[in-house]
Amino acid sequence: MPKSAIERAAEVTPPAVARRIKGLSDRAIAWIFVTPTIVILLAINIFPLIWTIWLSFTNFRVNRPNNAVEFIGLRNYERILTDPDTWMTMQATAHFLFWTIFFQVLIGFALAYLINKKFKGNDMWTTIIVLPMMLSPAVVGNFWTFLYQPQIGFFNYVVSFFTGVDPTSFSMIGDVSLAPWSIVIVDTWMWTPFVMLICLAGLRSIPDNIYEAAECDRASKWRQFWTITIPMVLPFLMLAILFRGIENFKMFDLVVQLTGGGPGSTTELTSINLKREAFEKWRTGFASAYAVILFVTVFGLASIYVKALNRVKAR
Amino acid sequence: MADVELRNITKSFDKDIGLEKVSLKINDGEFVVLLGPTGAGKTTTLRLIAGLEKPDSGEIWIDGRNVVNDSPAQRDVAMVFQQYSLYPHLTVRENLEFPLKSPILKTPVDVMKRKVNDVAEVLRISHKLDNKATELSGGEMQRVSMGRALVRNPRIYLMDEPLSSLDAKLRSELRIELKRIQAELGATILYVTHDQIEAMTMATQIGVLNNGRLEQFGPPREIYENPSSQYVATRLGSPRINTLPVSIFGGAPAGSALIGLRPEHIHIGSGQDCQVTRIEHLGDQIRLHLRLAGHNIITLTDTHTSIKVGDVIAIQPNNPIFFDANGSRVV
Ligand SMILES: Nc1ncnc2c1ncn2[C@@H]1O[C@H](COP(=O)(O)OP(=O)(O)OP(=O)(O)O)[C@@H](O)[C@H]1O
Numbered sequence: 001m002p003k004s005a006i007e008r009a010a011e012v013t014p015p016a017v018a019r020r021i022k023g024l025s026d027r028a029i030a031w032i033f034v035t036p037t038i039v040i041l042l043a044i045n046i047f048p049l050i051w052t053i054w055l056s057f058t059n060f061r062v063n064r065p066n067n068a069v070e071f072i073g074l075r076n077y078e079r080i081l082t083d084p085d086t087w088m089t090m091q092a093t094a095h096f097l098f099w100t101i102f103f104q105v106l107i108g109f110a111l112a113y114l115i116n117k118k119f120k121g122n123d124m125w126t127t128i129i130v131l132p133m134m135l136s137p138a139v140v141g142n143f144w145t146f147l148y149q150p151q152i153g154f155f156n157y158v159v160s161f162f163t164g165v166d167p168t169s170f171s172m173i174g175d176v177s178l179a180p181w182s183i184v185i186v187d188t189w190m191w192t193p194f195v196m197l198i199c200l201a202g203l204r205s206i207p208d209n210i211y212e213a214a215e216c217d218r219a220s221k222w223r224q225f226w227t228i229t230i231p232m233v234l235p236f237l238m239l240a241i242l243f244r245g246i247e248n249f250k251m252f253d254l255v256v257q258l259t260g261g262g263p264g265s266t267t268e269l270t271s272i273n274l275k276r277e278a279f280e281k282w283r284t285g286f287a288s289a290y291a292v293i294l295f296v297t298v299f300g301l302a303s304i305y306v307k308a309l310n311r312v313k314a315r
Numbered sequence: 316m317a318d319v320e321l322r323n324i325t326k327s328f329d330k331d332i333g334l335e336k337v338s339l340k341i342n343d344g345e346f347v348v349l350l351g352p353t354g355a356g357k358t359t360t361l362r363l364i365a366g367l368e369k370p371d372s373g374e375i376w377i378d379g380r381n382v383v384n385d386s387p388a389q390r391d392v393a394m395v396f397q398q399y400s401l402y403p404h405l406t407v408r409e410n411l412e413f414p415l416k417s418p419i420l421k422t423p424v425d426v427m428k429r430k431v432n433d434v435a436e437v438l439r440i441s442h443k444l445d446n447k448a449t450e451l452s453g454g455e456m457q458r459v460s461m462g463r464a465l466v467r468n469p470r471i472y473l474m475d476e477p478l479s480s481l482d483a484k485l486r487s488e489l490r491i492e493l494k495r496i497q498a499e500l501g502a503t504i505l506y507v508t509h510d511q512i513e514a515m516t517m518a519t520q521i522g523v524l525n526n527g528r529l530e531q532f533g534p535p536r537e538i539y540e541n542p543s544s545q546y547v548a549t550r551l552g553s554p555r556i557n558t559l560p561v562s563i564f565g566g567a568p569a570g571s572a573l574i575g576l577r578p579e580h581i582h583i584g585s586g587q588d589c590q591v592t593r594i595e596h597l598g599d600q601i602r603l604h605l606r607l608a609g610h611n612i613i614t615l616t617d618t619h620t621s622i623k624v625g626d627v628i629a630i631q632p633n634n635p636i637f638f639d640a641n642g643s644r645v646v
């Protein structure tokens with residue numbers, strides 16, 4: 001009989017160490033392995049979280065360390081929730097979230113569906129399609145500012161080629177009504193491949209013989225798609241939505257590089273707004289309250305969502 | 316239900332021969348069993364008839380129509396897959412309803428319910444109807460897979476080893492149920508099995524496949540009593556037919572090289588002396604292992620025998636079967 005991993009591990013353990021370990025219970029050994037991780041987690045995740053919550057009830061400013069720190073209760077929260085600017089950024093974020101997820105799921109699934117068909121060179125196409133995802137967001141943001149350039153930009157050229165409008169007549173980044181869409185387009189370009197990969201994993205997990213059974217059961221391709229493909233890919237799709245949702249709620253680098261939150265504050269997403277409050281206006285207490293609100297929002301939404309996801313998977 | 320006919324079907328995969336020039340005719344209402352060792356092309360035959368695979372050449376006729384270019388749905392056949400192929404995200408009930416929900420059939424809801432319940436009862440899976448298809452034992456999955464075919468009324472049922480994962484008792488019960496259903500519906504069935512008893516008891520015709528070729532096709536008794544080759548002779552009969560060089564007994568027809576002896580071809584009491592090397596008591600029969608001129612022979616004797624290990628007994632062929640050096644039958 002081949003030796004188990006545990007037996008082999010025991011064999012290569014030096015005798016001195018082995019003697020010391022033998023005296024310990026399984027539980028003690030487990031603790032030895034887990035403790036470093038717990039310590040690190042406490043130090044860099046839990047402690048700052050608690051500290052932030054504390055700061056959110058104060059008027060502390062990092063750039064005035066000598067000022068007395070006053071406890072001001074819920075005043076920060078009140079200010080944030082009654083500030084119309086907050087709602088503007090929330091709206092911009094919601095717009096960004098909804099449309100990026102919408103397009104990425106739609107296009108990502110469609111691409112995965114096509115790539116999953118057996119044809120020559122589909123591996124090569126997968127590699128090509130996945131490329132944008134591998135670039136740095138700062139680089140992507142930067143070169144899309146060129147693509148969006150009204151005079152020389154390729155994007156404007158393509159749009160004018162298909163619609164006939166004058167390419168210099170519109171500026172994706174400069175126009176108040178177009179800017180929110182400019183960031184949606186870039187994020188979709190960059191992250192659709194990610195959704196595609198997850199969908200592809202889902203599609204590949206469906207065995208061929210189920211479709212053969214469905215063929216014999218006289219189900220049309222259309223019915224196979226809706227009763228087999230979609231239900232079986234759904235958990236994967238929902239996972240992709242969760243990842244993209246959380247990522248885009250925190251979206252910062254790409255948009256800062258592309259529009260800097262402008263024009264005005266039309267593309268000022270919550271994370272950009274938060275960074276302004278914390279590190280340009282230095283309102284640390286206020287920004288902490290803001291961060292707590294965002295955290296609770298994401299956490300709440302994600303929990304509800306994960307519950308739904310589990311329900312779908314359990315079906 | 317309908318006639319199904321294969322004409323000169325050839326199908327090869329990359330380098331393997333799946334089937335070679337197979338022709339066979341299944342008449343309406345017949346129960347045809349395909350026998351053959353693993354890799355013989357049994358599943359391939361079913362898949363070709365179902366339309367899941369396209370033949371390289373040859374024709375498939377169902378109900379007087381060449382269906383080679385038809386889709387599985389157009390052919391209207393029901394298949395029980397060797398590897399079950401249940402819909403894993405659906406419950407047992409939903410799996411059974413799936414074929415009935417086909418827009419082609421437009422089954423009314425109450426009819427669908429009744430059919431599913433009836434089939435579940437026959438297959439002894441009523442208590443699992445609300446389980447997910449993945450929450451079943453292998454034998455239960457296999458019965459759901461069979462149920463998914465039986466709820467329909469197709470032109471032909473194609474069943475790929477549908478009882479292979481069941482225990483002996485359930486298997487013999489379902490064998491009887493299946494025969495009953497077939498008689499009731501007048502169903503046409505093409506059935507693959509490795510089980511001799513299934514083949515002999517259920518088949519109206521047996522086809523023996525070997526290496527992609529149909530070696531013989533005929534009623535079970537004919538296949539058993541009148542095999543066309545040594546190979547076919549070994550597929551049926553327990554214990555297996557004994558084959559020995561003809562020189563041992565002599566009196567063989569010209570051109571024959573081997574003599575085939577089933578237990579009923581062996582007369583005990585006179586002829587060549589041989590030694591009893593082993594005796595197996597199987598309850599309803601006794602197997603004798605004999606040693607004759609360096610060859611092993613297995614035969615049967617009645618349960619009251621007084622023969623013991625080490626005895627020397629005389630045996631003689633009685634109406635044996637002869638084969639030539641290539642294993643073909645010599646008459
Ligand atoms: N999709 C395929 N691709 C390549 N070769 C195949 C394919 N399907 C079957 N074959 C080959 O065709 C031959 C017949 O296969 P088939 O599945 O019909 O055997 P079988 O008689 O059903 O065997 P078993 O009793 O093990 O189920 C085998 O040699 C197999 O390797």
Ligand SMILES: [Mg+2]
Pocket residue numbers: 357358359397475
């Ligand atoms: Mg098979």
